[in-house]
Amino acid sequence: MSEFNLVLAADILGIIAFALSGFLVGVRNNLDLLGLIISASLTALGGGVVRDVILGRTPFAFNEYYPAITVIVTIFLAFSFRLYRREQLERQWLFIISDTIGLVAFSITGALLAIEVEFNFFGVMILSFLTAVGGGVLRDTMINQVPSVLISDFYGSIAIIVSVLLLLLAQMDMINTLGVAGVAAFAIFLRLLAVSKQWHLPKLNMES
Template sequence: MVELEVAEIIGTVAFALSGFYVAVKEKLDLLGVFIASFLTALGGGLVRDMLADRPPYTFTHLLPSFLVIAVIVLSVLLQLHRKDEIEKKIYFIISDTLGLVSFSISGALIGLQVGFNFFGVVLLALVTAVGGGVIRDILLNRVPLLLTSEFYGTVSLLVGAILFVFAQFDIGGYVPVMVVFAFGVALRLLAYYKQWNLPKIG
């Protein structure tokens, strides 16, 4: 499925860059940078494939690992590690958003492929999108972005829900997926800049 492959590539590149930024902010050494980038980019997909009972894409294809390595090397060559307040920079926000929406789409599409119900598809979209970042943040003793950021996980859940509804009406193909992708990106960026948050208790 072309849509799935495209979503995987975009998500891997975007989250590898996001993981690189976080590693730099935490002042990790070179090995730490590689681990953080790999976990962010590939961790969610590994969890997704285990839940869907399919061979992990990361372990059966070389492309994901090559993409992560290429992103790290280019980031170092372009000296992105010398930027201050990385997580507030537009390129970090955009890369994280692209990764979030792309992996939400790939998770939902795989959930549909294996015949999951609504909750399975939606939760697989969420796990794929945020799983790697959560593992990374736990490793770095940080509060996962999923639990604190504006509409972060909500965007992933909405993307999964929309794709499930589309599937019930046999709406598929590249164009509908790109429409959902554009919607997810726009919603996440709007939520970030408008500082939208879900209600908090207390």
């Protein structure tokens, strides 16, 4: 599979996962129908728009049909399966899993596109990070809460890890379907393990 097809596949997977997580955040915050649609759309498309603006090209959400269609279908299925009525605990884990998949998928697209245009080491990490967290930051800002990336356990760190691993693969000329899938599986496992074990990055103790 070519690098372009890898980016497209990761894009679609990320849109589905982030649209679902945005929908669930809207449900948790008691948004109305329009609010749910906006929350899902911002989460799913925001990071990709930020990525494309940095790359100096028309954002994919404005010149391609698949982003909007994917979001619409995901929202329709979320309503069809009545995800807004599931028990709180079940909904919480559904959110964590979908948000993790979206995070990893968009980390991959950001890193692959940065590598393709020959960004340096820090450029690849930054584009991967902004692509992964951009939509979530827009969503959280809209509903007036601190963005998850600033307080969540081992969240933004996953994007950094993904970008470093893909850079290593690129150096070894191993950017292919198997290599990218391996990075994705490892990153998803690491994120879910961090949630399960309640791992946190160290915080400053302002009281000492």
